[in-house]
Amino acid sequence: MTDKLFIFDTTLRDGEQSPGASMTREEKLRIARQLERLRVDVIEAGFAASSNGDFEAVKAIADVIKDSTVCSLARANDRDIARAAEALKSAASSRIHTFIATSELHMEKKLRMSREQVLEQARLSVRFARNLCGDVEFSPEDGYRSDPDFLCRVLEAVIAEGATTINIPDTVGYAIPELYGNFIKNLRERIPNADKAVWSVHCHNDLGMAVANSLAGVMIGGARQVECTINGLGERAGNCSLEEVVMAVRTRRDYFGLEVGVDVSQIVPASRLVAQTTGFVVQPNKAVVGANAFAHASGIHQDGVLKARDTYEIMRAEDVGWSANRIVLGKLSGRNAFKQRLQELGIELESEAEINAAFARFKDLADRKSEIFDEDIIALVSDESVTVEQEHYRLLSLSQRSETGERPHASVTVSAGGHEFKAESDGNGPVDASLKAIESKLSSGAEMLLYSVNAITSGSTESQGEVTVRLQLGGRVVNGVGADPDIVVASAKAYLAALNKLQSKAERVAAQG
Numbered sequence: 001m002t003d004k005l006f007i008f009d010t011t012l013r014d015g016e017q018s019p020g021a022s023m024t025r026e027e028k029l030r031i032a033r034q035l036e037r038l039r040v041d042v043i044e045a046g047f048a049a050s051s052n053g054d055f056e057a058v059k060a061i062a063d064v065i066k067d068s069t070v071c072s073l074a075r076a077n078d079r080d081i082a083r084a085a086e087a088l089k090s091a092a093s094s095r096i097h098t099f100i101a102t103s104e105l106h107m108e109k110k111l112r113m114s115r116e117q118v119l120e121q122a123r124l125s126v127r128f129a130r131n132l133c134g135d136v137e138f139s140p141e142d143g144y145r146s147d148p149d150f151l152c153r154v155l156e157a158v159i160a161e162g163a164t165t166i167n168i169p170d171t172v173g174y175a176i177p178e179l180y181g182n183f184i185k186n187l188r189e190r191i192p193n194a195d196k197a198v199w200s201v202h203c204h205n206d207l208g209m210a211v212a213n214s215l216a217g218v219m220i221g222g223a224r225q226v227e228c229t230i231n232g233l234g235e236r237a238g239n240c241s242l243e244e245v246v247m248a249v250r251t252r253r254d255y256f257g258l259e260v261g262v263d264v265s266q267i268v269p270a271s272r273l274v275a276q277t278t279g280f281v282v283q284p285n286k287a288v289v290g291a292n293a294f295a296h297a298s299g300i301h302q303d304g305v306l307k308a309r310d311t312y313e314i315m316r317a318e319d320v321g322w323s324a325n326r327i328v329l330g331k332l333s334g335r336n337a338f339k340q341r342l343q344e345l346g347i348e349l350e351s352e353a354e355i356n357a358a359f360a361r362f363k364d365l366a367d368r369k370s371e372i373f374d375e376d377i378i379a380l381v382s383d384e385s386v387t388v389e390q391e392h393y394r395l396l397s398l399s400q401r402s403e404t405g406e407r408p409h410a411s412v413t414v415s416a417g418g419h420e421f422k423a424e425s426d427g428n429g430p431v432d433a434s435l436k437a438i439e440s441k442l443s444s445g446a447e448m449l450l451y452s453v454n455a456i457t458s459g460s461t462e463s464q465g466e467v468t469v470r471l472q473l474g475g476r477v478v479n480g481v482g483a484d485p486d487i488v489v490a491s492a493k494a495y496l497a498a499l500n501k502l503q504s505k506a507e508r509v510a511a512q513g
């Protein structure tokens with residue numbers, strides 16, 4: 001058994017299945033580059049057969065990522081597997097991850113297949129995948145709720161067909177650490193060829209135990225791969241959180257005795273990028289990446305940390321990428337300095353036109369805000385990528401009037417598919433008035449599920465406000481993010497960004513699981 005623990009990141013596949021978290025090709029590519037900098041072992045880039053958009057995203061990631069294995073999910077059928085192989089063709093190192101459900105409930109109610117049919121399909125699919133790719137992972141979906149006797153037969157068969165990784169999903173987040181660990185241990189002891197594959201854990205967080213279950217799968221069960229997502233992103237209560245698992249194993253090396261290849265200084269930048277791209281904000285008290293994760297408020301703690309940091313700190317904030325908000329640029333900074341800072345932040349804008357547009361926004365921001373921090377630049381570029389890729393609606397101007405005792409009023413000018421229109425409305429507050437003005441012309445009919453405002457950098461009212469708007473229309477849920485020192489403007493941008501996503505034609509077939 002190796003003492004290396006492989007980190008398999010599925011932010012771009014299982015994480016993306018979270019309602020509203022779906023990403024464009026460019027957004028996925030940007031996150032994939034950050035995951036490569038983070039040095040994760042495997043990036044599950046998507047589910048190539050689910051839509052043309054996801055196929056293109058997996059392909060684009062396979063084209064550029066060199067240091068991590070790029071993986072695509074595929075249902076256990078020839079079409080999905082061939083599509084995954086096609087998307088991964090150019091990857092320096094690739095993996096096909098195929099799955100089929102094995103619990104009685106899923107086989108009977110969802111697949112309407114018998115045990116023997118599922119066994120045969122699993123076997124044939126792994127055989128087919130192995131002919132196309134040397135690295136094949138197999139997952140029995142809802143594995144933890146499956147009959148262990150049947151699971152042993154399936155897993156022995158797929159290992160015999162050449163599966164190199166066996167992943168045991170707790171698809172519905174039902175497991176308890178000790179039970180899950182023993183479940184895997186038992187499978188590994190009973191399956192004669194178990195040692196021919198790396199065993200992997202994949203836990204959902206419905207009972208808040210995804211990280212604990214994953215670590216029990218490693219320590220009790222002997223798994224050597226953990227599937228996880230940045231910020232624990234994922235549908236329902238999310239997936240196992242990458243930063244928590246990695247920092248647990250690293251901080252308690254005395255107990256785990258395992259090595260992880262991750263560059264932990266890239267954790268916070270990755271967390272911010274995923275939060276800003278998806279609009280899923282990180283709760284302040286979230287371990288490792290929450291804004292308060294390293295903040296000591298009590299006097300006794302502050303005093304202790306000042307005397308000796310390890311009195312109350314088990315990890316160092318700077319090790320995981322927290323830096324004091326750095327003033328990086330100001331209004332006198334030139335295009336070259338801006339471009340260089342983008343490079344240092346690992347942001348690669350594809351064309352000179354994109355850099356020019358981002359630089360123009362930077363200058364505009366610097367006119368209104370004297371200190372520009374890294375976070376501001378990341379927000380500005382996220383904004384830019386949305387407009388360049390999928391702009392249909394764009395905010396041109398906004399003015400609003402609010403006065404104590406008066407009903408707020410807003411007027412907006414928006415460009416819609418190149419045509420300019422103006423609209424006005426009253427509202428309960430200036431944000432309400434602005435969004436009502438937009439809606440009065442666009443009549444999208446979308447239902448707002450969430451509206452939230454965050455300060456991008458803490459510590460001052462000069463900070464930019466970052467607004468997330470979640471809209472639902474015709475069964476689709478999307479998030480729009482907008483940033484501006486004026487939160488009314490940020491709100492209008494976020495609203496239009498969400499409408500732009502609803503406009504985009506990218507249809508998606510949700511992966512099972």
Ligand code: KIV
Pocket residue numbers: 014099139140141142169170171172202204512513
């Ligand atoms: O949760 C799950 O079962 C999955 C599989 C597709 C691996 O995500």
Ligand code: ZN
Pocket residue numbers: 014169171202204513
């Ligand atoms: Zn999953």
